[in-house]
Amino acid sequence: MKRHPLNITSEIGTLKTVLLQRPGGEIEYLIPDYLEKLLFDDIPYLPAIQKEHDFFADALKQRGVEVVYLDELAAAAVKDQQIRLEFIEDIVKESCAGNGTAHFQMRDYLEDLSPERLIRQVMNGMLKTAVEGKIQRSLYDRLDETYPFCLDPMPNLYFTRDPAAVIGNGISINKMNRAARQRESLFMHYIMKYHPRFSSSHVPVWYNRDRVHSLEGGDMLVLSKEVVAIGISDRTSRKAIEEIAQSLFSRNRAVQKVVAIEIPKTRAFMHLDTVFTMVDKDKFTIHPAILGPEGKMDIYMIEPENDSGLKVTRRDNLLDVLKEVLQVKDLVLIPCGGGDPIAAAREQWNDGSNTLAIAPGVVVTYDRNYMSNETLRSYGLEVIEVLSSELARGRGGPRCMSMPLYREDL
Numbered sequence: 001m002k003r004h005p006l007n008i009t010s011e012i013g014t015l016k017t018v019l020l021q022r023p024g025g026e027i028e029y030l031i032p033d034y035l036e037k038l039l040f041d042d043i044p045y046l047p048a049i050q051k052e053h054d055f056f057a058d059a060l061k062q063r064g065v066e067v068v069y070l071d072e073l074a075a076a077a078v079k080d081q082q083i084r085l086e087f088i089e090d091i092v093k094e095s096c097a098g099n100g101t102a103h104f105q106m107r108d109y110l111e112d113l114s115p116e117r118l119i120r121q122v123m124n125g126m127l128k129t130a131v132e133g134k135i136q137r138s139l140y141d142r143l144d145e146t147y148p149f150c151l152d153p154m155p156n157l158y159f160t161r162d163p164a165a166v167i168g169n170g171i172s173i174n175k176m177n178r179a180a181r182q183r184e185s186l187f188m189h190y191i192m193k194y195h196p197r198f199s200s201s202h203v204p205v206w207y208n209r210d211r212v213h214s215l216e217g218g219d220m221l222v223l224s225k226e227v228v229a230i231g232i233s234d235r236t237s238r239k240a241i242e243e244i245a246q247s248l249f250s251r252n253r254a255v256q257k258v259v260a261i262e263i264p265k266t267r268a269f270m271h272l273d274t275v276f277t278m279v280d281k282d283k284f285t286i287h288p289a290i291l292g293p294e295g296k297m298d299i300y301m302i303e304p305e306n307d308s309g310l311k312v313t314r315r316d317n318l319l320d321v322l323k324e325v326l327q328v329k330d331l332v333l334i335p336c337g338g339g340d341p342i343a344a345a346r347e348q349w350n351d352g353s354n355t356l357a358i359a360p361g362v363v364v365t366y367d368r369n370y371m372s373n374e375t376l377r378s379y380g381l382e383v384i385e386v387l388s389s390e391l392a393r394g395r396g397g398p399r400c401m402s403m404p405l406y407r408e409d410l
């Protein structure tokens with residue numbers, strides 16, 4: 001029997017297929033004036049970031065992981081001319097030029113491109129100068145003269161973790177929090193709907209990008225077949241968590257609990273996975289700064305009640321909650337930076353707690369976080385280090401840069 005294209009019932013089951021995106025031309029449109037808006041802290045050097053990304057992909061391939069690329073899947077999904085027109089309509093509507101005459105010029109321009117070039121162009125972004133001058137410009141275009149783009153670049157695309165997340169055999173196509181990332185989840189919408197690898201399986205969609213409340217994959221951890229943890233963060237709202245919990249309980253069946261974990265709303269801790277990831281059946285990495293006095297936190301256990309209601313119980317001890325939901329007697333929270341407060345803060349900033357497990361006890365991490373890596377090894381984990389000078393400038397690590405599509409069940 002053909003295997004289902006998606007299967008994620010844990011954070012650590014042997015990784016079989018992962019979705020990545022190699023940084024491309026979109027990185028070259030990062031300029032100081034718009035760094036903050038585009039969610040970068042510095043400008044990566046394109047050939048170097050690509051080399052590092054290839055190193056990361058090779059490390060996964062060497063371990064037998066099938067690597068598929070977002071741009072290639074998206075191009076294949078819009079191969080058909082009619083679907084391509086639908087995609088162009090959507091992308092133009094969601095771009096800033098949707099408000100001006102550049103809208104029409106852009107649509108004409110994009111319609112002439114091959115599927116591959118269309119996807120690349122949309123990801124790269126487009127300068128107004130590329131289309132302007134063909135017809136008279138609108139008031140909107142004129143008033144916003146200094147802004148260079150009619151289609152904003154999408155430099156965060158290499159963080160494939162965030163715009164969508166697989167849970168069980170279904171997917172959450174996320175409503176992104178920041179304007180700079182809103183359009184990213186459109187690619188996954190088209191891939192699930194029209195790419196033959198997925199479309200024939202009629203993949204259930206647990207949450208959709210047209211919802212009001214934001215939800216991002218960096219906040220979503222599939223702890224087991226039955227339990228999903230979701231960060232209440234700068235990017236993911238409580239309402240969204242309740243809505244996806246409702247949808248999982250009624251449609252996924254296997255999922256019985258959603259654990260909502262509140263984290264500080266700061267740039268350094270933007271998603272739950274920047275401070276907390278699972279590395280083995282009974283081990284997690286953690287940035288100690290998210291624990292309050294005596295290790296207390298705000299945690300909410302959400303469970304189904306009656307037919308459509310939700311039962312919410314407040315908890316305050318992360319360790320106890322994890323032991324309970326994973327049904328293990330002992331569990332270790334491994335501190336980022338080995339517990340040294342300076343090393344923890346420095347290495348967390350460069351994603352020291354953001355590990356990608358490719359099997360129980362085997363994780364991919366950034367080489368620069370040598371203290372955290374040492375610590376992980378001292379707990380018996382196998383640590384595969386990857387290059388990280390340029391990749392880290394986008395504020396995301398190996399987990400953020402990967403969207404697992406298929407893991408073996410534990």
Ligand SMILES: NC(=[NH2+])NCCC[C@H](N)C(=O)O
Nearest residue numbers: 039159218271394395396400
């Ligand atoms: N899962 C994650 N932690 N992703 C990190 C994404 C970083 C990206 N620059 C952003 O701000 O959105």
